[in-house]
Amino acid sequence: MTEKRVVVALGGNAILRHQERGTAGEQFENVRRTCRIIADLVRDGHSVAVTHGNGPQVGDILLKNELAKDTLPPMPLDVCGAESQGMIGYMLQQSMDVALRAAQLDVPVATVLSQTLVDRDDPAFEDPTKPIGPYYTAMHARTLEAEMCWTMVQEPGRGYRRVVPSPHPSAILESRAISTLFERGVIVIACGGGGIPVVADADGTLRGVEAVVDKDHTAALLARLVSADDLLILTDVEKVALNYGTPRQQDLDGMTRAEARRYLEEGQFPPGTMGPKVESCIRFLDSGGRRAIVTSLERARDALAGQAGTTIVK
């Protein structure tokens, strides 16, 4: 098989599965399984960079801040995101190392803490949409709106939750370090949780913002950065479907970029789930990528061999 450059974007279930409490033991077990699959891709001759979500982990960190707030100052969302990159990056790099040794592959691994530059005039800042952290009662939600200036939304049957803006990523600040390592054969883990969102003030000063960048959108940026041939987005399902969840559901083996764009405009792929994944695939192809694939973790290797998943090409 020819060597290819692949960016693997891990879905939540690669680290924590539904129904799990989120102990370190559970997460390490999932991550070890995930890394064995990635090691297979490396053995096949691919150069791999890895990125990942952080929703449940940053949610737990935020909740711990909340529960401890009478004793210790809570950290803002950007700092909590950095903590989650540390936590998940550590589990991934250690487990990747174990999986590579088991496969008798001598390939270095490193996590680069990543900040994602966003535009401080991004319209998303006027319209927070991304729910984060714990659920609150209606009364507590009103207090937080008043005291913290948070935007709260009700999730039926579960309570109120904070929503933050989800601005578009315009650059990865650690791009030089990431591409240097990738070019030198290091398996780079980067841009966890979409990267820590930062804005540049008028004088160029950087500061973190209370926002979340969509991880698949940042994955497309990362894939362009390392000149990836393939962007491999791993999720819960093996294929992207039309009319998902209806009797007329139709799983797709492949789409052209134009078809993907049309389905997206028709509303086939919901905003919170498959929408951003397909959109990121299109962006990756727009920026010169060769092939984008959406599939499940288990089918990653088959998908790269063209035998599973939904493949999107120009």
Add this chain to the structure above:
Amino acid sequence: MTEKRVVVALGGNAILRHQERGTAGEQFENVRRTCRIIADLVRDGHSVAVTHGNGPQVGDILLKNELAKDTLPPMPLDVCGAESQGMIGYMLQQSMDVALRAAQLDVPVATVLSQTLVDRDDPAFEDPTKPIGPYYTAMHARTLEAEMCWTMVQEPGRGYRRVVPSPHPSAILESRAISTLFERGVIVIACGGGGIPVVADADGTLRGVEAVVDKDHTAALLARLVSADDLLILTDVEKVALNYGTPRQQDLDGMTRAEARRYLEEGQFPPGTMGPKVESCIRFLDSGGRRAIVTSLERARDALAGQAGTTIVK
């Protein structure tokens, strides 16, 4: 000034000062000041790698885990250490970027999450000495000893505290990534808190351990890794002293390695404070380093110019 390779080991007060509560605002302010000083070293033409402690930060993370333990599973010490590397690395790399831009220097910065390999047969595992995390009552301490198999020690007037082993660092697992970046001109932030301690089992499988590696000892390893000329250990005081805190206190401008070793053997430098710093300086010189300096953050630049601090040479 000739370009030199310098490893800067930041003391606790570079990130959080005594009496501060540890808010993100306080920490960012301290870190920005610290990074302006490091940017001066870069402007002087030095290639710099940065390492740092994590005591107060990992202490807060552990306490948050404790306070939230009825709701969320607490994370083990290695994972908390990884979180603290994420948190502090983020603050440092963002602030470093800001300081470099202000100085009109275009130098990339990146934090590499770092694991430190320790020997699973290190005698330190039989004799835990390093206090970590919150203080407990005598009764709570007894429960933790019984249920968690923790070793607890009493700190007079403050309560009981967990102590963990402090094994000797034998290798930095991300050494190839760190040296690749350093050689390519990146200011690398690495080995925070001494690095996350891991052991290799008989079959080579890595796993994190509940221990803390002395950060100055790991700094000496990092300095050797990047072939540093100078190891610059920054702390609260400008100079190392003999008979510290007595009427006969004598501040030292310099020592030879042999003198440093003799003073250390005489017990001039206490184990918890100046001892490991001087010991690390000696190790650095033993491994081929040219010059080791202990001084305060404020005098860092002067010290490198030979005009402040305590310099130890072969």
